[in-house]
Amino acid sequence: MKEFSHLDPKGNPSIVDISEKKVTKRSARARSVVVLGGEVMKLLEGNDIVTRKGPVFQTAIIAGTMAAKRTDDLIPLCHSLGLENCQITIVTRGHDAIIDCHVVTEGKTGVEMEALVGASVAALTIYDMCKAISHDIVISETKLMEKTGGKHDFRRDD
Template sequence: MTNPFTHINQDGKANMVDVTHKIVTERQARAQAFIEMSASTLKAIVDGNHHKGDVFATARIAGIMAAKKTADLIPLCHPLALTKVEVELIAEPEFNRVRITSLCKLSGKTGVEMEALTAASVAALTIYDMCKALQKDMIISNVKLLEKTGGKSGHFKAQE
């Protein structure tokens, strides 16, 4: 019987997948995260009145940097030469939250799902870090892959 887990070898030990013989394809992934907070915390961010500075700019840079460092954070993840990383932060005052979306792209032998998920997660964590003096009970939630294209498994799109 073949092993259904690609990161475990025949001896049951952790192992980095060999992508040497995979073909290079254009790959893209989009992910999201939400961070919920009080109306007053969100207003301080949106109005630019936060004492630590531009929260969205800092979170955007943190998300981009995190995508580039994913292989250093996630065991057995391949280091990738990303060609594009985008992090978008949208205030949703009707829900007292920020919606974070990320996009990662490359031409390569392995996908960028983990990079997109890491970018969205770290952007949310950065917002938490910058705002924890204002509010400690913020909630990070709904971190998920929205869509991925390219590679052997083809196109995936999450149900909304």
Template sequence: MGNDSNASGFTHLDAGGQPQMVDVGAKAETLRTAVAESRVHLPPVILQQFTGQDLITKKGSVFQTAIIAGIMAAKKTPELIPLCHTLLLDNCKVDIQLQEEEVVIRCTVRTTGKTGVEMEALTGASVAALTVYDMCKAFSHEMVIRQTKLISKSGGKHDIG
């Protein structure tokens, strides 16, 4: 069947307009990589709590906890996004840096498969950002999670970045 879509061009809708999982059975397996980024803007009261490049709270290290949460989220993407394929991930790396007033989270996901991993990268970055929020909310709720976006993807029909 391949990558069937309806007249509107949406691949996740069949000809009758009903939701469908895209059939990737005829696609070749290729190395696929995606990088996504989320940013969390921190108010001064939280920035003052940092020692070096991390913040240790009663719950533990903010960045280490967010890294683990991001990796776990990337692995669970098909449980969260209804029409995503279940993929065996070759690798998932979450990098977190404090840059001035922002926490910059980059999630890189790689698989060898028939469909891309951009949703896994976006999910990993998003959940890592939510974890930073959760770990820091005792100091302030004035954080803003913003700019969750796909930075690059490769190995599929259309490479980006």
């Protein structure tokens, strides 16, 4: 039977003990999808949306990277990790902005949360920078796409 990893034997919140784990290369990729709609997409110039606040996607990439590096400050029981790489890409398909955040480190615990936080904050940044144009923007999903390097590798095919 599976158990929650962030609870001690008495059921209290607890950071996971990774002291006995081996250091391995670990990576994770998460995706967020932002449905921008036609009104916002009309502002697309080349590969970005340019506003008076600056280029939307470039700003989202920076915000997502900064957030991934600070995940342990945002999620209470996450371990502090030094990220060795964080790459965020944003492509458009139809009225959607598709954000992929790929994170790599060598450590004793995975980087799934860092990838998820990076993709999420990039999506929120796009929302923030475009909300003056439309409030019909929807962050439709954020999900882990793959992870490697721990007990179990994972890959989503959708």
